[in-house]
Amino acid sequence: MKLNRLFRRLLIVLLPMAAVLLQVGCATRSTPAPVVDRSSGRSLEPVAPGYYRVKRGDTLLRIALDHGQSHRDIAEWNGIADVNVIEVDQVIRVAPPKSASVSKVEVRQEKAANDPKSKDLKGKLDKQDKSPKLADNKSSNDNVDKAKDVTEPGIRLSWPSKGDVIDRFDDTKNKGIDISGKAGDPVQSAADGKVVYAGNSLRGYGNLVIVKHDNTYLTAYAHNKTLLVKEGDTVKKAQKIAEMGNTDADRVKLHFELRKNGKPVDPTTYLP
Numbered sequence: 001m002k003l004n005r006l007f008r009r010l011l012i013v014l015l016p017m018a019a020v021l022l023q024v025g026c027a028t029r030s031t032p033a034p035v036v037d038r039s040s041g042r043s044l045e046p047v048a049p050g051y052y053r054v055k056r057g058d059t060l061l062r063i064a065l066d067h068g069q070s071h072r073d074i075a076e077w078n079g080i081a082d083v084n085v086i087e088v089d090q091v092i093r094v095a096p097p098k099s100a101s102v103s104k105v106e107v108r109q110e111k112a113a114n115d116p117k118s119k120d121l122k123g124k125l126d127k128q129d130k131s132p133k134l135a136d137n138k139s140s141n142d143n144v145d146k147a148k149d150v151t152e153p154g155i156r157l158s159w160p161s162k163g164d165v166i167d168r169f170d171d172t173k174n175k176g177i178d179i180s181g182k183a184g185d186p187v188q189s190a191a192d193g194k195v196v197y198a199g200n201s202l203r204g205y206g207n208l209v210i211v212k213h214d215n216t217y218l219t220a221y222a223h224n225k226t227l228l229v230k231e232g233d234t235v236k237k238a239q240k241i242a243e244m245g246n247t248d249a250d251r252v253k254l255h256f257e258l259r260k261n262g263k264p265v266d267p268t269t270y271l272p
Contacts, residue, residue, distance in 0.1 A: 044089065050093060051094060052067065052092055052094045054087060054089060055088065056088050058088075060075060060080070060086055064196075065202070065210065065218075068216070068261050070212060073096070077096065078092045094262075155214075155216075156191070157190035158190055158237055159188075160187055160189070160256050161179045161186070161254045162185070163254070165177050169264075169265075171264075175257050176220070176255055176257030177266075179253060179254040180253055183243075186240045186243065187209075187224060187243060189239045190237070190256075191211075191219070192213065193218070195229045195234075198227050199227075203248075204248055205220070205222040206248030206249060207222075207223065207226070208220060208221065208222045208224070209227060209229060217258065218259050219256065219257065219258050219259070220256070221242055222254070222257075223254065224242040224254075225244060226242060226243040
C-alpha cells in the first residue's frame with residue numbers, strides 16, 4: 001500500500017519534467033545549428049597583366065620562379081620590406097615597371113640619338129651612302145631566315161653536369177630534367193648570368209641556385225650538397241656554382257630547370 005502511494009507521488013513529480021525535456025528535445029531537433037560564414041563576402045576582381053594575386057601557401061620565392069623574376073626585384077617593385085611576409089589576396093607586381101625595364105643599351109641609344117654631334121655625323125654618313133639597294137627580295141628574306149635559325153631558340157646552354165639524364169621533362173610531372181652523378185660532382189652554370197637566389201627556402205628543391213640570364217630566361221639547379229655562389233654574384237657559362245648532392249631528394253642528382261618568362265620549358269631543346 002505504501003509502495004503504491006510512493007510510486008504515484010513519483011509519477012506526479014516526474015511526468016511534468018519528462019514533458020518539459022521532450023519539448024526541449026523536439027525544439028532542438030527542429031531548429032538547425034547555426035552556420036558561421038567565414039567568407040569575406042566580396043568577389044575578387046581579376047588582376048591586370050603583369051600582376052598576381054597571392055594564394056594560400058604561396059611564397060615570394062615561388063611566385064618569382066613561376067614568373068621568371070628575382071624575388072628581390074619583386075619585393076622592390078612592391079615595397080615589400082620582408083621577403084618572407086606576404087598576405088593572401090595581396091596583389092603584387094610580377095613584371096618590371098616601365099622605368100625598370102629600360103635597358104642600359106636603350107639608354108645609350110637614346111642619349112646618342114639626342115646628341116647633336118651624333119645627329120650631325122649620321123647626316124654626313126647618310127649623304128655618303130650611295131650603295132645600291134637589294135633588288136632581289138628573295139635574297140634578303142633568305143638572310144633573315146638564316147639569322148632566325150642562328151638565334152632560335154633564344155638562348156644556347158651548356159650542360160650543367162656530365163651525368164646521364166635519368167628523368168626527362170614533363171609538363172605535369174617534372175618541370176625540368178634530372179641528371180645522375182656522385183656527391184660532390186661539379187654543377188656548372190649553363191650560361192652567363194646573375195645569381196638571383198642561393199639557399200634552401202623553396203620546398204622540394206633542397207639547396208638551390210637560380211641564375212637569371214636575361215629578361216626572358218633563368219635556370220635553376222636543385223638538390224645540391226654545397227653552394228659555391230651567393231645572391232648577386234655574376235657567373236660565366238660553365239662556371240662551377242655548386243656541388244651535386246641529395247638535399248630534399250631520394251638520391252644524389254641534379255634537378256635542372258629552364259624557365260622562359262617563368263614557364264618551365266624542356267632544357268634539352270636548348271642544349272647541345
